Amino acid sequence: MAYNIDEIRSFFPVLKKEVYNKPLIYFDSAASSQKPFQVLKKEEELHNDHYGNIHRGAHFMADKATQEFEDVREQVRAFINAASRREIIFTKGTTESINLVASSFCERFVKAGDEIIVSEMEHHANIVPWQLAAGRKGAKIVKLPFNDLGVLEIEKLPSLINEKTKLIAVAHVSNVLGTINPVKEIIELAHQSKVAVLVDGAQASPHISIDVQELDADFYVFSAHKMYGPNGVGILYGKEKWLEEMPPYQGGGEMISEVSFEGTTFNELPYKFEAGTPHISGVIAFGAALGLMNKIGLENMAAWEHSLLVYATQKLKEIEGMKIYGEAPRKSGVISFNIEGIHSYDLGMLLDKMGIALRTGHLCADTVMAHYGIQGCVRISFGIYNTKDEIDVFMAALNKVKMMF
Numbered sequence: 001m002a003y004n005i006d007e008i009r010s011f012f013p014v015l016k017k018e019v020y021n022k023p024l025i026y027f028d029s030a031a032s033s034q035k036p037f038q039v040l041k042k043e044e045e046l047h048n049d050h051y052g053n054i055h056r057g058a059h060f061m062a063d064k065a066t067q068e069f070e071d072v073r074e075q076v077r078a079f080i081n082a083a084s085r086r087e088i089i090f091t092k093g094t095t096e097s098i099n100l101v102a103s104s105f106c107e108r109f110v111k112a113g114d115e116i117i118v119s120e121m122e123h124h125a126n127i128v129p130w131q132l133a134a135g136r137k138g139a140k141i142v143k144l145p146f147n148d149l150g151v152l153e154i155e156k157l158p159s160l161i162n163e164k165t166k167l168i169a170v171a172h173v174s175n176v177l178g179t180i181n182p183v184k185e186i187i188e189l190a191h192q193s194k195v196a197v198l199v200d201g202a203q204a205s206p207h208i209s210i211d212v213q214e215l216d217a218d219f220y221v222f223s224a225h226k227m228y229g230p231n232g233v234g235i236l237y238g239k240e241k242w243l244e245e246m247p248p249y250q251g252g253g254e255m256i257s258e259v260s261f262e263g264t265t266f267n268e269l270p271y272k273f274e275a276g277t278p279h280i281s282g283v284i285a286f287g288a289a290l291g292l293m294n295k296i297g298l299e300n301m302a303a304w305e306h307s308l309l310v311y312a313t314q315k316l317k318e319i320e321g322m323k324i325y326g327e328a329p330r331k332s333g334v335i336s337f338n339i340e341g342i343h344s345y346d347l348g349m350l351l352d353k354m355g356i357a358l359r360t361g362h363l364c365a366d367t368v369m370a371h372y373g374i375q376g377c378v379r380i381s382f383g384i385y386n387t388k389d390e391i392d393v394f395m396a397a398l399n400k401v402k403m404m405f
C-alpha cells in the first residue's frame with residue numbers, strides 16, 4: 001500500500017474532532033496513539049458475537065475467543081520474528097513486562113553484590129523495577145551515561161561490564177530524546193561477557209521493524225496502546241532458555257499445571273507467566289492494529305514520520321531561544337524542547353487551548369531532565385496520521401504563544 005495519508009487519517013474517527021472549537025492536532029502519540037476503526041470494530045465484534053473466557057475450552061464462545069487470542073500471539077511472534085510462540089507473553093503493558101523480568105530474573109539469577117547496568121536515558125519504567133529488584137537482592141545499579149547530543153556513550157560499556165554484571169536494561173528508542181540506540185551492538189558486547197539484555201521497545205515498536213532474533217535480544221518489551229492498539233495490553237518477548245529457568249511472577253489460574261496443598265506445578269510457556277484472566281478483548285483487537293501496521297508497512301511509516309521529524313526540527317530551530325533536547329543522528333519522531341523564558345507547562349496549556357495535544361513535564365524521565373539540569377520540557381511526537389500542514393498550524397500557534405511572553 002502506497003502511503004495514502006488521507007486514507008490513513010480516515011481510519012481514525014477521532015481525528016475529525018474539535019477541541020475548544022479548533023481542529024484537534026494530536027502530537028502525543030509517544031504517550032499513547034489514537035485507535036483506528038479497525039481496532040474499535042474488532043473489539044465490538046468480539047463482544048457482540050463470541051466473547052468468553054479463554055483457555056477454558058468450555059463452550060463454543062470460549063473456544064472461538066481462545067482461537068482469536070492465540071492467533072494474535074502468532075501475529076505478535078511474526079511481527080517481531082520470535083522463534084517460538086512460547087516466547088510471547090501477554091502482560092498489561094511495558095511497565096508490567098519489565099517488572100516481571102526484573103522480579104523473576106533477579107530472583108533466579110542475581111545475588112548480593114551483583115550489578116545491573118541501566119542507561120541514563122530510560123523511562124522510569126525501566127529504572128525503578130530494577131532498583132526494587134536489586135534492593136531486595138543487595139545488588140547494585142550502574143549507570144550507562146549519554147552525551148549532550150542524546151547519544152549513549154557505549155564506548156564506556158566495556159569498562160562497566162565485569163563478572164558481577166548480570167543484565168543491561170536499555171531503551172531501543174528514548175521517549176524524550178528520540179534517539180534510536182544501537183541495541184544490536186550493545187547486545188553483542190553484552191553477550192561476549194554472557195550478560196543478558198532487556199530492550200525497552202515501547203517507543204520503537206510503533207515505528208521500527210523489529211527482529212528479535214537478528215538483534216539476539218534476551219528480552220524485548222512493548223505496549224499495544226502506542227501501536228494503534230488498545231491500552232492494557234503489553235508484550236514480553238523472552239528467550240525460551242531464560243523463561244524456562246525463571247520462576248513465575250504471579251500465581252493464580254491458568255499459570256498452573258496441578259495444585260494441591262502439598263505443592264503446585266506450573267503450566268508450560270507462555271502460560272506460566274500469564275496468571276488470571278488477561279485483557280482478552282484488548283489482545284484480540286491488537287491483532288487488527290498489527291494487521292494495519294503490516295498493511296501500511298513499517299518502512300513506509302518510518303519514512304513518513306522521518307519526513308515530519310526533519311520538517312518540524314528545521315522549523316523549530318528558526319525560533320529564537322529554542323533548545324531541543326536530543327540531536328542524535330539516528331532519531332525517531334519525537335522532539336522535546338524548551339523556549340527560553342517560557343515555562344513548559346504554560347506553553348503546553350496555551351497550545352492545548354489552540355487544539356494541540358502534546359506532552360509537558362518530566363516525561364517520566366527524571367534522569368534525562370537531571371542530565372540537562374531542567375525540571376521539564378515540551379514534547380511533540382508523531383504518529384502515522386500526522387501531516388506537515390499540522391506542523392505549520394502548530395508553528396503558527398507556537399509563534400503566537402511566544403508573542404504573549
Ligand code: PMP
Nearest residue numbers: 093094095123125175202203223
Ligand atoms: N518505556 C518507554 C520508553 C515509554 O515511553 C513508556 C511509556 N511512556 C513506558 C516504558 C511505559 O509504558 P506503559 O505505560 O505502556 O507501561
